[in-house]
Amino acid sequence: MNHGYNFYKPSSDEDYTQLYRVMDTAFKDEDVTSIVRNFVENYPEMTGDNYFMIKHDNEAVAGLLLIPQTWCIDGVEFKVAEMGCVGTAPMHRQRGLQRILNARYDEYAKERGYDLCVLAGIPYFYRQFGYQYAVELDYLTEIKIRKIPDGPRLETRQFSEDNIEQAMSLLENIQKRYMVQSNRTKTIWKTQLKTGIYGAEPFKSIAVFEDAQLIAYYRYQYLEEEKTYVIRELAQVTPQYVPRVAATIKIKAEELGADKIKTKLSHTDHFSQYLKKLGAKMNTPYAWQVKILNPVNFLRKLGPVLENRLEESKFKGLSKVLKFNFWKYGISLSFEDGKLLDVKETTEASRNIGLNPYASIQLFMGYRSRFDLQYAYQDFIIRDEYEELIDVLFPRKPGYIHYCY
Template sequence: MLFSKPNAELSCKGVETDEELRLANDLMAKVHMADYFAALNWLETCGAGYPGFRREHTRIALWRGELAGALRMNTETIRLGEARLKTGGLGWVTTEPRHRKKGICRALIIDTLDYMRHHGYHLSLLFGIPNFYHRFGFATALSDYAITVECEELASLSAPIHKVRHAKPGDIPSIQRIHNANDNGVACSLIRNSAHLTNKWAHCGKTIRVLANGQGKVVAYFMARKDGGTLVVEEVGIAENASCESVLAACAHMADDEAAGRIRFLVPPPHPFAHFLLQYKSIHEMRVTHDEGGMLAFVNLSETLESMTPEWERLIADSSLRDARAELTLLAGGKAYRIRANRGAIDVAAVSGRNRVSLTPVELMYLVTGCRHVEDVLSVHRRILAEETRRFLAVLFPRRAPYVWTFDRF
């Protein structure tokens, strides 16, 4: 647990009154964003109506009773295979310029993590600036992915066989069904429901196109915007693989209309459209950063590991250990967590056991999210482990491609 030095002049809490909320939104819009009016509009409409958002999720810091800083907290659910992890998202972290270098941000973050701890959250997520958030236990676990295709590579494509049009609010359920089906294999994505799309529609609806078949049924969608000479497609969804070529043709047609020479698809490797693009000449990128970007921290490690049970039982069932007994003990954050497998059933307990593996919380986050290979993490300190322990670790913590869609970021 993190502690800050006692300071009688500084206090943090959740917003309680309309006036506190007004002042907090004004500060965040004024300091955090270049376009004050657009930012304030977002905070008062989209932000206020975000699914699961409560007034107290705007956290404020007071210096001698005066507003000195603020941030917003979202409630999200992260998908890790069959596991579902309650996650608190941190955004709009702001310090009033006159109160900088007084530990305002630190106090706000510690206060918010403490709030999460007392309200049943497993993880905390943010998209952060360099060299700051790692001191609170955050690990850069999310990478960015992009596939770039030159438009000349698509010159021979036929016109889309489906009707392409701007999305309408009535399309939201179809878009949502397609997204969820495509997203099953994407680790660490945020579970999205129709309320999330409805909430952001006024801000993003114009970027969404849908493809409909002859009966008017939506079979695919994509979100696109122009950025210089590039058409950036921030998300793609397909109801079936047969729709992929039609989506690509629609994107190529839009790029031509926008005088864009290339298309950049922001899709992670497990996505079916990423698989489809392998047949075209393209550049596949993975951008990895350290101490910035998409970062995660454990809020309650014990409950996080217990919540991984459904996914671990699935992984065991698909492995050579399905009928075996195995045990290991993770030592992290000064505590022990025993994980046992007994013919497919997983048991997690906050007690010590056999086959101990010492990890820092950051190293354990790398394993849980799958952003690094088990052997890479173990080799850092040249840990000597029995072969059966290494095999059990490799089953529990496979390499994944953790990713949060641009639409879901905050």
């Protein structure tokens, strides 16, 4: 490390104060300090080990966070480390400090058994650290309130802790439509309700009832200057309730003076599809950037998913060794009677299945199809006889991450 710079993990109140100062300096026009403080004060599962700093002459000048999460791919859980609040004081930039922090971050994540590193950061910069866009992020659907039909109003109340159990069930039910989704614990639900923070944004919660039964809930933020009612999360018991929930939201939004509704839901959920039919505009979403720390372990853990996909296809009962050539290394997957028996590195990988290692992240996470990747990358090569099998093992299917902090 350059002279005068040292790596630190915070262990005192003064260390955390210095970390806050770094964020103030690095993000002058954004209140990133409040985000960091929220983690420090409200998420006890995040210890000093989750905060990474570099000091110069005993003053913090760069930092980042590791936010632990659990994501699921078609029901199989993966341990995820989200990198957040990455900042360097302006006077200390262009000195490789974030390279050092990223190396320490990866080392720690591997030691602690994380499967994936993810982030929602700025474009391009993180490619140098092995990240690839691989899960949809920041969906936006926008509609004028007047376009939403009036309808009978459902009963609404402020969401309370007593509603959490039922709301968890509603959310888990709608999450089944996504290949990649998050696992939010009851503890996180309680913390979000207490802090009023969802991701990095403030929110309020509404519970929606019919005949004293919770049939929906949603989280919103009202932007007064824009006269916009922003729905950040929503789940209902069945799609049949969508028009009535929308009419109820319309009334609540108009009471605040809104003339526009924006949703941060996916584009495939029933509520967004309903708004689309009414003339809503939809954006092209951004994406989570993802790095697979150990491809062998990742594919091994994905085994039950691959077996289920084979079971439901014409390849049921497959007995075959698939050799994936990632150009820098090879991995073989041994199937017998539809079961994945072994995943290991190999030096015998052929060119029947040649996978650009970065593009393959998009394949494994369902973000891009085999067809699209073959078209985009000349070093993504699937021979004709393997194309249909790869399509079965790794289908294109959207993901959606509900924030777990």
